[in-house]
Amino acid sequence: MYGAGDVRVDTVPDARIVGPTDALVTVTRACICGSDLWPYNKMAPTGVGNRMGHEFIGRVEAVGADVRTVKRGDLVVAPFAWSDGTCEFCRQGLQTSCLHGGWWGGTELDGGQGEAVRIPQADGTLVVLPVAADHALMPSLLTLSDVMGTGHHAALAARVRPGVIAAVVGDGAVGLCGVIAARRLGAERIILLGRHADRIALARDFGATDVVEARGDEAVERVRELTGGLGAHAVLECVGLETAMATAIAIARPGGAVGRVGVPQDSTIPNAKPSFYRNVTIGGGPAPVRAYIEELLPDVLEGRIQPGRVFDRVTDLDGVPAGYRAMNDREAIKVMIAF
């Protein structure tokens, strides 16, 4: 990405093993993230270009001398951040705060929207998938690299538990996965706040029991009506805009929680006084999806959840710039790249 609206398929130096904890992975599936659309709309032009993509599945081609848990030929899924798996925060299950970790792409490291990626901490980062690279579940498995784990994180941060009323702000891929996660964790009712017909239909399939298409004060009013005037116990904020966060806090009931996973586009959290006087917990952040892959994997493999349904378009590498346009114009929910 060279700047807002400027995504090109370019040739970069080949990915290769640099250190003993590295693996070299050739990408078989990747995708475009809703969070990639923030720079797609805002990024200042640069002559260098950022390598893009942080969600991918691939085949291990080679490993460094110290790598133990993956070997050449393994099919692996990578979480959207890399981590050593051994530091204080990794051992707590907060791999996105790894002391020796980092993020894919940029100008230094490869991105998943490319043919091959150098994995700096292979043992801590990669998870071997027990299926062939062309398995029918590949779309759902790919969501374990970000959106399904992120939806799950939102649900945990919002303290979804059996019997509660959950509300999901945002009908993008993460919001839709948040609906799956809320249902999986036992929410009795799930209110989706969104306004795109195709996404709403999918959300209902995933377990949304109510849909609020209004925005702002009207949306808050509708959720209050749906909850006997009390608000939702658990609110998943899956957008990142100040207006979405304001709505999320406003629809949380006293003692409730907001789990935010939308990348914040503003430096302040709105509605400080209402959240204080109603004892609303605000939690969340970059999901440690590495911690959730093993937990969610059986549900995907055994068909209990189908998060791969968020992909409604598939492209090859050359089609990535058009994929960005399609997602930005809301013509596609989420675009998968097949190599």
Ligand SMILES: [Zn+2]
């Ligand atoms: Zn770590």
